[in-house]
Amino acid sequence: MVAMSSKQREQIERAVEEECKADSKIADAVDCLRNMEDGMFIKNLENVQGDERDVIFISCTYGPSEVGGRVYQRFGPINSDVGWRRLNVLFTRSKKRMHIFSSMRADDILISETSKRGVIALRDFLDYAEKGSMNGTPxxxxxxxxxxxxxxxxxxxxxxxxxxxxxxxxxxxxxxxxxxxxxxxxxxxxxxxxxxxxxxxxxxxxxxxxxxxxxxxxxxxxxxxxxxxxxxxxxxxxxxxxxxxxxxxKTDMSVDEDLYEHDADRFEEAEVDAEANDEEVSSILGSECSLRDRLEAFSKTVIAKHFPNTPKDRCLLRPAMIEALVELEPVSTSEFVEVIPEYLRKSTEPKEARQYLGQVLEIVAGSEVSQTAEPTI
Missing domain, CATH: 3.40.960.10 (VSR Endonuclease)
Incomplete structure (x- = not known):
């Protein structure tokens, strides 16, 4: 785990310590992770050089002081002449994947002719993290x-x-x-x-x-x-x-292009068409199974009946898409196009998405409610 400043690193360390004190199982798990050959570490931008891990968590630190507030263009060591080099080191520490935690978006960083290379690199990296592609970055x-x-x-x-x-x-x-x-x-x-x-x-x-x-x-x-x-x-x-x-x-213009646009309104149109199978959805929502099991059940009992000939690698609820839905839990079409990787959306059969995306998101939203609801006495 890497933070952009030493103060943020210290805050993360304190939070981990508090969790460990509150739960012995968490303490044991953290100790186990720290004692591994390539164990868990918590560092700041300046001292992460030389370390590599399969997964790197990055705390961007900078952002508005309140929701919707102004993002002050002060980026600490990133704004120095060598800030871009430090970011280059950070962004190459991960062998497999990175998870980015940020309260600001790429367009919150204002770029001008005098902007330092590090600030531009941070803006471009956030843009890439948001979109999953280099679109807009060049x-x-x-x-x-x-x-x-x-x-x-x-x-x-x-x-x-x-x-x-x-x-x-x-x-x-x-x-x-x-x-x-x-x-x-x-x-x-x-x-x-x-x-x-x-x-x-x-x-x-x-x-x-x-x-x-x-x-x-x-x-x-x-x-x-x-x-x-x-x-x-x-x-x-x-x-x-x-x-x-x-x-x-190249993008095939003859294919249902509206499925692939980064435009939530187009997905909203697809939801309006998904009115059938309410009983099946209600039954799945009422079950106590995990979200993964609910999605698999909906795929087998509903979607497969109406689209039996869809290739497995183009099904809406194929394993890769289910994994993404379980991990990211989008509950609206705008969240779906924002968090689900483009390559997954693009390879989905358009007819299935139009017919069933709305109900799939209902299942995800229903699972989220059931997990957070307080138990009754």
Whole structure:
């Protein structure tokens, strides 16, 4: 667990100690976690370097003093000249996943021409954590292509039906060409790097760009390279595999696109259509089973009857979606589009979602109420 300041770290340590004092089982569990080979730690931003764990919890610390209040643009060590380096260390401590706790959102951080790289990095990271993608994070610099080579690649992409933007800034780097998704404005499908002939013999440049590419790929970018010598000798041969890949990545406009939009109102329309099977839903809501069992029961007894031919990997209540619903517990369509990862929503059969999403959220909400209700005497 990592906090952005030493005071926040101390507060977390006190909270853990209080929980341990109040419950011996918690104390035993914490002791067990601390004594593991890669045991639990609680540190602040400045001293987390060198530590890696499967899961990292990050307390962002900064935020409004009250709900809906103003977020003061004071970010401690992050606002220093080396703040971005400290964040880079923090964001690479996790081997598998991170859980972010923040009372402010990315758009609460105001960016200007004088903003430090650390503040920009924090804003971009929160944006990524909220959306689960790099959408909206790249910096549109307005810079022109660096060479005629880049211009010729951009023109060839345009002729193939793909618009692109030159010199897009991401995480302190510039991507030569960022290819846009024709079906979803604002989303980039791929970054293309255009490397000159002298690049082959520059070992330091190769090492630097390999690290740079690893950083961009970890941030969600798909990077492809075109060598100038190969391009000028056989542009068609260089471009064709990239075009095929872009077609496989682009948003399919013929599919029910409204299911995939980050727009809660469109999901609300789907809820209105889900009026059938009220008895089954009431029965499931009245059961004392766990939320996972309720969702599995609804899938088998209701959805499967009406959509028996839906592929297993596109079912609304497939195992991966059930796990996400149990862990994140969205109780409204706005929460659903906010917290459920985009890749899960996009791979769901649209007809199932339109018919049953509203009732599924009712089951989640009913489970939450039953868990928090006070027992009667």
């Amino acid at each position: 910096l549109h610099t307005g810079r022109s292509p660096d060479s005629d080579f880049e211009i010729s690649v951009i023109d060839a992409l345009h002729q193939a039906g793909f618009e692109s933007e030159a010199q897009v800034g991401v995480a302190g780097f510039f991507i030569d060409i960022a290819v846009k998704d024709p079906g979803k404005p604002g989303r980039f499908l791929m970054g293309i790097e255009c490397d000159g002939a002298t690049y082959h013999s520059a070992k330091s440049a190769r090492d630097r760009d390999r690290l740079r590419q690893e950083v961009l790929e970890r941030l969600g970018w798909r990077i492809r390279r075109i060598w100038s010598t190969d391009w000028f000798s056989n542009p068609k041969g260089e471009l064709e595999p990239i075009i095929r890949e872009l077609h496989s990545l």
